[in-house]
Amino acid sequence: MKRLKLPLTALLFFIMEGSFSNLLAGDIFGGDKIIVPRFIMILIAFITIYGTRRNGMIYGFILGLMYDVVYTEILGVYMFMLPFFAYLIAKIMRILQSNLLVTILTSLLFITFLEVIVYQINILIGFAHIDFNTFWKSRLVPTLLLNLAFLVVFSYPLKRMIEKQKLESDGE
Amino acid sequence: MIMPQFLNKKLILLLAGIIVLVALIGFSLRERETLSWPEQFLKDTTGWFANAFDKPVSAVTGLFENLSDLQNTYDENAKLKARLGEYVQIKTEVQALKKENAELRKILGKEDDLSKYSPIQATVIGRNPDRWNELITINKGEMNGIKANMAVITADGLIGKVKSTTPTTATVLLVSSTDPNNKISASIVQEDAANGIIEGYDDKQGYLLMKRIPFDKEIKIGSIVETSGLGGIFPSRLIVGKVVEVKIDQNGLNQTAYLEPATDFYDIKNVMVVKREVIGEDAKSEAQE
Numbered sequence: 001m002k003r004l005k006l007p008l009t010a011l012l013f014f015i016m017e018g019s020f021s022n023l024l025a026g027d028i029f030g031g032d033k034i035i036v037p038r039f040i041m042i043l044i045a046f047i048t049i050y051g052t053r054r055n056g057m058i059y060g061f062i063l064g065l066m067y068d069v070v071y072t073e074i075l076g077v078y079m080f081m082l083p084f085f086a087y088l089i090a091k092i093m094r095i096l097q098s099n100l101l102v103t104i105l106t107s108l109l110f111i112t113f114l115e116v117i118v119y120q121i122n123i124l125i126g127f128a129h130i131d132f133n134t135f136w137k138s139r140l141v142p143t144l145l146l147n148l149a150f151l152v153v154f155s156y157p158l159k160r161m162i163e164k165q166k167l168e169s170d171g172e
Numbered sequence: 173m174i175m176p177q178f179l180n181k182k183l184i185l186l187l188a189g190i191i192v193l194v195a196l197i198g199f200s201l202r203e204r205e206t207l208s209w210p211e212q213f214l215k216d217t218t219g220w221f222a223n224a225f226d227k228p229v230s231a232v233t234g235l236f237e238n239l240s241d242l243q244n245t246y247d248e249n250a251k252l253k254a255r256l257g258e259y260v261q262i263k264t265e266v267q268a269l270k271k272e273n274a275e276l277r278k279i280l281g282k283e284d285d286l287s288k289y290s291p292i293q294a295t296v297i298g299r300n301p302d303r304w305n306e307l308i309t310i311n312k313g314e315m316n317g318i319k320a321n322m323a324v325i326t327a328d329g330l331i332g333k334v335k336s337t338t339p340t341t342a343t344v345l346l347v348s349s350t351d352p353n354n355k356i357s358a359s360i361v362q363e364d365a366a367n368g369i370i371e372g373y374d375d376k377q378g379y380l381l382m383k384r385i386p387f388d389k390e391i392k393i394g395s396i397v398e399t400s401g402l403g404g405i406f407p408s409r410l411i412v413g414k415v416v417e418v419k420i421d422q423n424g425l426n427q428t429a430y431l432e433p434a435t436d437f438y439d440i441k442n443v444m445v446v447k448r449e450v451i452g453e454d455a456k457s458e459a460q461e
Binding site for chain 2: 014018023068
């Protein structure tokens, strides 16, 4: 059961993104703002930093593949980006200290990277028509605020859970 | 000498990854109506979890919505009472018209009606979080009789069409999606009806774009726009929106009408998938295959 904790959390985050975005799409925050929950990106950043790089990349690949198949129906984008980001996060963390504040900032930085790259890809394939200024105001800032709020609440329990799991698997 | 070789290997891996990425994107941009079985399996499984997760979430949000509804009850009640008298009058009128319509059809010997349909109720269990391609997932699928390209409506009007199905879920492409393949045949209701195709959405103003209307048609601002029922399996007379602006295209051959959508594309909870009773020739031959 303990071994299943992390995969189940990952599944929960995955489902939450889908149903949250339907709630957030409503009028609560005004229809013109688009808020993208990036809980999976946060989870992958935490797994990479507090767990192992290998795990981060595996979770990134599987969750990215699921994201592509279930949500966007454009295969490849997240499946490629998420493990790649896990790899980059591991590289960056060699230089930085891994305290909670740095982890939160790193997560937000990579959410920004993800948003910008996905935006560029969507311009290429003809789905996005907004300019960078609109993108920045109506998508990026609200998205970062929501995910910051999520990080403030869940970063500590998430860190504890992943560290515990790592200790257990190291002990075996 | 070891370092550069090591780097090379990673570089090659990255490049191979990018090539696979581009190939996969190209593959998924084709208009696919059926998904491969691993995709269907994955969608069905996550759909089951999402459906289970949706129950407590909608219970909580439903409670909040009920509370905010209560605040407006008094005003709404007063307005509704005022319209009740009007309603009775319209109802008798509609009944008379329906009867007349049926009789006239009988005289013409034309029983088929493109506007007749049977609805399948469904609940939204997820939405594409990245919101570039506006897709929603609903909790009914092939097993409930849903097929690709069927129209999807809410109580207010058309919201989209079914993009793909699995046995227990279906993905709906909203009309507001900027997917280049997203096209719906529609007509403007006025004395001299004008046909066109709805494609594209103006993000800033929230208007739908109805293109390819012949340049010589005069379009009244404020006219209602409905589906025309000309393309395959959409029924006719589903309300899409209202004309707010008309512009002549650059080449001067066509006009583009800007429509204010009848429905809200943001707050979607319960939808109906519409099954037309008269099946078009395309759909018939597809069913036989």
